[in-house]
Amino acid sequence: MKGSPIYRFVFAGGGTGGHLYPAIAVAEKIRELKPESEFLFIGTKNKIEASVVPANGFNFKHVWISGFSRKMNLSNILFPLKVFVSYFQSLVALISFKPRVAVGTGAYVAGPVISAASTLGVKIILLEQNSYPGITNRLLEKKANQIHISYEDSKKYFRVTDKLNVTGNPIRPALNLIDRNEACIKMNLDPNKKVVLIIGGSGGAKSINNAIAGEIKSLTENNIQLIWQTGKFYYDQYKKYNSEMTIVAAYIDDMSAAYSCSDLVIARAGATTIAEVSYLGLPVILIPSPNVAANHQFKNAESLKKSDAAELVEDKNLNSELRNKIISLLNNEVRLSELKKNIKNFSKPDAAKIVAESAIKLAEQI
Numbered sequence: 118m119k120g121s122p123i124y125r126f127v128f129a130g131g132g133t134g135g136h137l138y139p140a141i142a143v144a145e146k147i148r149e150l151k152p153e154s155e156f157l158f159i160g161t162k163n164k165i166e167a168s169v170v171p172a173n174g175f176n177f178k179h180v181w182i183s184g185f186s187r188k189m190n191l192s193n194i195l196f197p198l199k200v201f202v203s204y205f206q207s208l209v210a211l212i213s214f215k216p217r218v219a220v221g222t223g224a225y226v227a228g229p230v231i232s233a234a235s236t237l238g239v240k241i242i243l244l245e246q247n248s249y250p251g252i253t254n255r256l257l258e259k260k261a262n263q264i265h266i267s268y269e270d271s272k273k274y275f276r277v278t279d280k281l282n283v284t285g286n287p288i289r290p291a292l293n294l295i296d297r298n299e300a301c302i303k304m305n306l307d308p309n310k311k312v313v314l315i316i317g318g319s320g321g322a323k324s325i326n327n328a329i330a331g332e333i334k335s336l337t338e339n340n341i342q343l344i345w346q347t348g349k350f351y352y353d354q355y356k357k358y359n360s361e362m363t364i365v366a367a368y369i370d371d372m373s374a375a376y377s378c379s380d381l382v383i384a385r386a387g388a389t390t391i392a393e394v395s396y397l398g399l400p401v402i403l404i405p406s407p408n409v410a411a412n413h414q415f416k417n418a419e420s421l422k423k424s425d426a427a428e429l430v431e432d433k434n435l436n437s438e439l440r441n442k443i444i445s446l447l448n449n450e451v452r453l454s455e456l457k458k459n460i461k462n463f464s465k466p467d468a469a470k471i472v473a474e475s476a477i478k479l480a481e482q483i
Contacts, residue, residue, distance in 0.1 A: 124154035124480055125215060127239070128175075129207075129230035130222030131158075131166030133318065135387040139244055139469075140222045141173055142287035146473035149290075157214045159207060159230045180206040182226050200229055207233035217480035218242060220472075223251045235260040240479040242472065246286045246388030248420045249413040250274045262479060265472050267388060267465075270420055285465020286392035287472055293373055294397055300377035304364060306342050311447045314344045314379035316369070318387055318406070321348015325383070325404055326355055328435040337362040339444055344375050380453070381446055383439070386418035386429075395426075395463040400456035402428045402442055404435065426459040 126147060128140040137160075144156050160166035162179040170177040182203035207230045211219075219234035220242045221227035231241055241261045245254050248268040258264060258277050265284040266272070272281055301308040313336070317325045326347055329336075336343065343363040347355045352367035359365040369375045376382070376397055384390045386405040394401045403421065405414035421427035428446065430438050446452060 122215065123217060124151045124477065125156075125217050126154060126476060126480070127157045127159060127211060127214060127216040127219045127230070127234065128222070129159050129219065129227040129234075130224045130244075131160035131170075131226055132164045132224045133320070133387070134165055134169075135246060135318070135389040136222045136224035137166050137169060138289060138389050139246060139287040139392075140220060141170070141175070142289050142469040143220060143244070143472045143476065144175060145173070145290055146287075146469040147476060150473055151477055155214075157210065157216065159210060160224075160226050178210050180210075180226065180229060182229055203229035204233055208236065211237055211239065218476045220244065220476060221254070221257060222246070223254045225253055228253050228256065231257050231260060240482070242476055242479070244287070244472065245271055246392070247271070247413040248416040249411050251411075251413070263475055265468075265475075267392070267468075268417075268420055270416070282471075282475075284471050285468035286388050287469035288389070288392045288396055288466075290469065291373065292376075292393060292396070295373055295377045297378055300374040303371065303374040304344060304378055306344070306364065306378060308378070310340050310342050311380045312342045312344060312378050313381045313383060313443060313447070314346075314375055315383045316346045316385075316390065317348055318385045318390070321346070321351045322385055322404070322406065323351065324432050324435055325385070326351050328439050329383075330355060330358065331436065332440045333358055333363060335440060336443065341443070341447065344369070344379065346375075381443065383443070386414035388417060391417055391421065391463070392465075392468075395460050396466055398457045398461045398464070400427075400446065400453045401460065402430055402439070402446070404430050404432055404439075407432045421460065421463060424459060424462065425455065426463055427456065 130136040130140045156175045158170045158175050158177045180203040181199050219239045221231040222244045243254050243261045243264045245266045248270045264280045265282050267286040298308040345365050346369050349367040356365050382399050382401040386403040403418040405418045418429045422429045
């Protein structure tokens with residue numbers, strides 16, 4: 118059945134789960150509020166969005182764009198051409214789809230898509246998940262009708278402040294805590310023992326995986342169970358550690374169960390992970406990736422650390438600090454309770470609803 122010509126929304130974002138899942142969360146909320154809506158996601162062919170978007174019931178088109186590497190390589194030579202071609206690919210897709218509102222999540226693919234949407238007079242919403250805004254959103258801010266940010270700290274990096282809304286980072290609506298015993302049974306773990314969840318982002322984190330592999334014997338000997346998401350690129354290397362005490366997985370489908378049975382989370386400081394653990398009120402050790410633009414993960418983690426809402430271990434100190442930090446926290450219920458309480462202050466559970474309602478209002482404007 119054909120949807121409403123008014124409620125047509127295009128989403129541009131992907132490359133990583135951190136840029137994709139907030140877009141899906143907003144689209145799902147729009148679909149809930151306005152079931153007649155039509156959606157088009159535009160992303161890249163070989164990244165997470167190409168499989169996850171269709172799996173969530175949304176139409177998907179890809180453009181040629183790829184990221185600009187901070188290290189000099191041959192692919193950078195093609196970057197200007199890719200931007201040019203992706204802009205015209207986006208124009209063709211948007212002229213056909215006729216969206217009323219375009220939502221960009223800050224990934225590099227948002228650049229040509231949102232620029233093309235602006236050329237066609239489409240209303241623009243930008244989502245910024247990180248404390249330090251990415252270059253794509255900073256370049257696109259003049260084209261936006263609204264910019265929804267996750268941190269107060271982000272305001273100083275934008276020039277057009279009247280468009281800013283401190284809304285929070287939209288998260289998946291299906292994510293909720295369930296009974297811990299039930300969750301442990303789902304995950305094949307003993308509810309009477311402590312559980313640590315290790316997640317390194319959608320692609321996995323080599324340094325975290327190496328550190329956990331080096332300490333796995335010591336941790337399990339301390340009666341600590343592990344749920345270890347290695348990422349698909351590293352699973353074959355670490356699957357040998359799977360045991361009664363350690364669940365090793367390339368990717369965890371049931372994150373609600375994984376979070377619900379965990380006494381402590383170890384994670385990169387990506388914006389989506391921070392939004393999820395804040396919403397659920399979970400104690401976390403954040404290990405910022407040193408391999409991201411403008412060191413934005415460290416700035417994310419630092420925002421929480423300053424408010425005593427998370428522990429921070431730098432990547433370079435993993436081998437010397439992580440094991441002792443895990444064991445000391447799990448043996449300190451008072452500290453765990455403090456972290457749970459303080460991280461809740463960073464939760465903005467209505468973010469997806471606020472952005473969705475804003476998009477619908479913009480679509481209704483003539």
